[in-house]
Amino acid sequence: MKNLTIGLFGFGVVxxxxxxxxxxxxxxxxxxxxxxxxxxxKRRNGPAAFFTxxxxxxxxxxxxxxxxxxxxxxxxxxQLVKKALQSGKSxxxxxxxxxxxxxxxxxxxxxxxxxxxxxxxxxxxxxPIIRNLEEYFDxxxxxxVSGIVNGSTNYILTKMASGQKSYAxxxxxxxxxxxxxxxPTLDVNGTDAVHKLSIIALxxxxxxxxxxxxxxxxxxxxxxxxxxxxxxxxxxIKLLANATTTKNGANEQHHAVFPTFVKAESTLSQxxxxxxxxxxxxxxxxxxxxxxxxxxxxxxxxxxxxxISALRYNYKYEFRKGTSTASKTDNLSFGTYYIGFDKxxxxxxxxxxxVHEQYSNGKRAYVIGDIKNEHLKKIDFWKKDSISIIAFGFxx
Amino acid sequence: MKNLTIGLFGFGVVxxxxxxxxxxxxxxxxxxxxxxxxxxxKRRNGPAAFFTxxxxxxxxxxxxxxxxxxxxxxxxxxQLVKKALQSGKSxxxxxxxxxxxxxxxxxxxxxxxxxxxxxxxxxxxxxPIIRNLEEYFDxxxxxxVSGIVNGSTNYILTKMASGQKSYAxxxxxxxxxxxxxxxPTLDVNGTDAVHKLSIIALxxxxxxxxxxxxxxxxxxxxxxxxxxxxxxxxxxIKLLANATTTKNGANEQHHAVFPTFVKAESTLSQxxxxxxxxxxxxxxxxxxxxxxxxxxxxxxxxxxxxxISALRYNYKYEFRKGTSTASKTDNLSFGTYYIGFDKxxxxxxxxxxxVHEQYSNGKRAYVIGDIKNEHLKKIDFWKKDSISIIAFGFxx
Numbered sequence: 001m002k003n004l005t006i007g008l009f010g011f012g013v014v015x016x017x018x019x020x021x022x023x024x025x026x027x028x029x030x031x032x033x034x035x036x037x038x039x040x041x042k043r044r045n046g047p048a049a050f051f052t053x054x055x056x057x058x059x060x061x062x063x064x065x066x067x068x069x070x071x072x073x074x075x076x077x078x079q080l081v082k083k084a085l086q087s088g089k090s091x092x093x094x095x096x097x098x099x100x101x102x103x104x105x106x107x108x109x110x111x112x113x114x115x116x117x118x119x120x121x122x123x124x125x126x127x128p129i130i131r132n133l134e135e136y137f138d139x140x141x142x143x144x145v146s147g148i149v150n151g152s153t154n155y156i157l158t159k160m161a162s163g164q165k166s167y168a169x170x171x172x173x174x175x176x177x178x179x180x181x182x183x184p185t186l187d188v189n190g191t192d193a194v195h196k197l198s199i200i201a202l203x204x205x206x207x208x209x210x211x212x213x214x215x216x217x218x219x220x221x222x223x224x225x226x227x228x229x230x231x232x233x234x235x236x237i238k239l240l241a242n243a244t245t246t247k248n249g250a251n252e253q254h255h256a257v258f259p260t261f262v263k264a265e266s267t268l269s270q271x272x273x274x275x276x277x278x279x280x281x282x283x284x285x286x287x288x289x290x291x292x293x294x295x296x297x298x299x300x301x302x303x304x305x306x307x308i309s310a311l312r313y314n315y316k317y318e319f320r321k322g323t324s325t326a327s328k329t330d331n332l333s334f335g336t337y338y339i340g341f342d343k344x345x346x347x348x349x350x351x352x353x354x355v356h357e358q359y360s361n362g363k364r365a366y367v368i369g370d371i372k373n374e375h376l377k378k379i380d381f382w383k384k385d386s387i388s389i390i391a392f393g394f395x396x
Numbered sequence: 397m398k399n400l401t402i403g404l405f406g407f408g409v410v411x412x413x414x415x416x417x418x419x420x421x422x423x424x425x426x427x428x429x430x431x432x433x434x435x436x437x438k439r440r441n442g443p444a445a446f447f448t449x450x451x452x453x454x455x456x457x458x459x460x461x462x463x464x465x466x467x468x469x470x471x472x473x474x475q476l477v478k479k480a481l482q483s484g485k486s487x488x489x490x491x492x493x494x495x496x497x498x499x500x501x502x503x504x505x506x507x508x509x510x511x512x513x514x515x516x517x518x519x520x521x522x523x524p525i526i527r528n529l530e531e532y533f534d535x536x537x538x539x540x541v542s543g544i545v546n547g548s549t550n551y552i553l554t555k556m557a558s559g560q561k562s563y564a565x566x567x568x569x570x571x572x573x574x575x576x577x578x579x580p581t582l583d584v585n586g587t588d589a590v591h592k593l594s595i596i597a598l599x600x601x602x603x604x605x606x607x608x609x610x611x612x613x614x615x616x617x618x619x620x621x622x623x624x625x626x627x628x629x630x631x632x633i634k635l636l637a638n639a640t641t642t643k644n645g646a647n648e649q650h651h652a653v654f655p656t657f658v659k660a661e662s663t664l665s666q667x668x669x670x671x672x673x674x675x676x677x678x679x680x681x682x683x684x685x686x687x688x689x690x691x692x693x694x695x696x697x698x699x700x701x702x703x704i705s706a707l708r709y710n711y712k713y714e715f716r717k718g719t720s721t722a723s724k725t726d727n728l729s730f731g732t733y734y735i736g737f738d739k740x741x742x743x744x745x746x747x748x749x750x751v752h753e754q755y756s757n758g759k760r761a762y763v764i765g766d767i768k769n770e771h772l773k774k775i776d777f778w779k780k781d782s783i784s785i786i787a788f789g790f791x792x
Binding site: 001017021025126127128131132135136137138141267270282284286287288289290291292293298299301302305306309310313318320 | 716
């Protein structure tokens with residue numbers, strides 16, 4: 001077992017949790033030597049000698065062999081992580097934005113400098129999805145990964161569905177309960193789920209997916225009428241992140257993040273409030289389901305600690321499925337979508353290759369039909385906040 | 397990546413599934429060279445040249461570096477696996493009875509001969525519980541593993557609860573649907589779950605647990621009255637396998653397999669029919685939940701294939717949490733139990749350290765109270781088929 005000397009960037013709730021656990025468990029053989037924070041004048045729960053606002057005190061210290069990066073700013077985080085890897089230090093990070101935006105560079109850096117970069121905490125908090133995709137589901141029979149990967153939006157959707165709350169009311173409740181950030185933009189517009197999906201897709205299928213190319217919409221446009229529709233049909237609305245291979249195999253994939261109708265009796269529909277859940281579909285084992293708290297102090301700290309712990313045994317992601325760039329886009333496939341809108345909107349029915357249902361009561365209307373995913377990429381009326389788009393998570 | 401040349405013992409549904417997948421996926425670099433079966437005269441779906449009834453054709457073939465053991469007889473299986481390990485071959489096995497009965501010997505053998513013995517398929521089919529306990533939940537903050545680990549009994553309990561079926565009727569239905577064996581003894585009397593629990597406990601807490609010392613009862617004594625009671629209280633009855641540390645840490649544990657009341661809204665109560673589900677409790681991450689098909693051709697084949705696949709990268713269980721013998725028994729703890737019985741039975745109330753409830757309608761009666769687990773080990777009236785004992789999976 002390797003002895004780890006840790007430099008920690010960031011001392012928010014997660015950082016402080018990690019600090020406390022490592023102090024309490026000397027048997028783990030992991031000592032924090034230095035903690036770098038932005039505002040050195042702020043009072044912290046730890047001896048002053050630990051703290052610095054000078055990153056080089058960590059990055060240039062040859063004794064520090066592990067950097068744990070827990071700061072918010074993805075750009076600053078990337079610079080720190082890059083320098084740490086270049087200095088031969090292994091890194092544990094929980095920063096999904098930083099990783100999704102720099103995934104290929106980071107993987108090159110870790111290989112080049114023969115160090116390890118682990119980031120289980122970046123995806124679904126304490127659920128060990130990356131480790132399982134990397135280590136366990138590594139035979140080539142994986143067909144699909146589909147998950148509720150953002151706790152804030154799942155909490156909001158749960159409250160909208162159960163309490164007939166508006167989006168604004170549910171968001172406020174999520175914020176006051178600590179389940180949504182004061183600036184929830186990246187969560188509610190789907191970006192956070194997109195970042196996580198691009199990370200998942202690489203570990204699932206061995207192909208880099210440019211997060212900017214992933215079809216997505218968040219939950220801000222959903223209206224009471226959409227939830228009413230779901231309720232009448234025995235469905236729930238969940239923000240699902242999906243990576244699916246086509247019948248042509250892992251080289252051709254479909255990726256999307258959409259509010260999605262799931263059947264009330266399905267496994268994913270049991271995932272409520274701030275929880276996350278991921279279904280892993282394989283041709284042999286049917287479905288595997290992993291469930292747990294997706295975000296928050298303890299789940300994130302737990303995942304970071306598992307990564308730290310694994311570094312003691314020189315664990316690294318091996319990317320055995322590959323890290324090739326640009327998977328072939330799935331041009332031919334279509335999805336079935338519900339488009340909801342107020343009477344003043346005009347929807348061009350020609351976007352549908354097939355219309356299944358149309359409804360209007362003079363105030364609110366919806367159309368359900370098939371749309372080619374490639375077509376959806378070329379038009380953008382559905383991105384407006386006055387239009388709901390909800391995918392069907394099952395065959396109509 | 398290592399090239400694997402496989403000798404397969406057993407060609408039932410799982411063995412045949414493995415054979416087919418490996419034929420279809422030459423990219424996996426795993427070739428089956430020989431298949432050893434009991435009855436060579438039986439017609440098989442494969443070229444005759446593969447088959448033999450002479451184990452030495454596999455065990456003495458230096459080219460074969462992996463043995464996959466999929467036979468029923470635990471005694472014969474142990475002899476084969478032992479010889480394989482001694483001949484320097486790695487082994488994948490799905491035989492929980494064989495492993496539970498010989499766990500320490502097997503681990504010594506694999507270490508001594510520097511080979512790997514993997515057995516993910518032995519516990520909860522396709523759910524990667526052993527791998528996750530071994531690799532991911534390896535910091536010492538794990539507090540509890542609690543699971544529905546036997547698909548047959550879970551199927552029967554589901555049918556008894558939903559269809560007001562008797563045990564005998566539900567068993568018959570399970571057998572005709574292929575979810576229970578023609579001889580279901582080891583499943584329904586709890587032994588199968590006990591075997592799995594002893595395997596889980598070692599990987600969770602690093603302590604050998606003698607399966608013969610685990611408190612347990614199966615489901616054969618449960619009556620319609622017990623299910624009626626559960627229904628009225630908003631509870632479900634599940635056969636739970638539990639390994640819990642006490643406040644004194646991993647060195648002091650409690651292990652038991654009992655029919656258990658779980659609240660209808662709990663995660664484990666969502667696990668119905670032939671599915672398995674395992675809750676992993678840690679002090680930091682609250683609960684992690686893994687869910688999937690626990691038994692059957694494809695789930696088992698999938699787990700075996702994941703183990704085979706991992707052998708290509710020389711994966712072995714490291715037992716970093718230890719393999720010390722005899723964990724200290726948790727003498728002081730008590731459980732809360734429901735004891736149900738017909739009017740002719742006499743129950744000595746002195747077994748309870750505290751009685752919470754008593755009920756009788758002249759025909760059927762029950763007592764709910766606290767019993768010291770140590771006390772339960774010394775008496776055995778509750779093992780009778782005329783007495784229901786159901787643990788409470790939550791605090792009363």
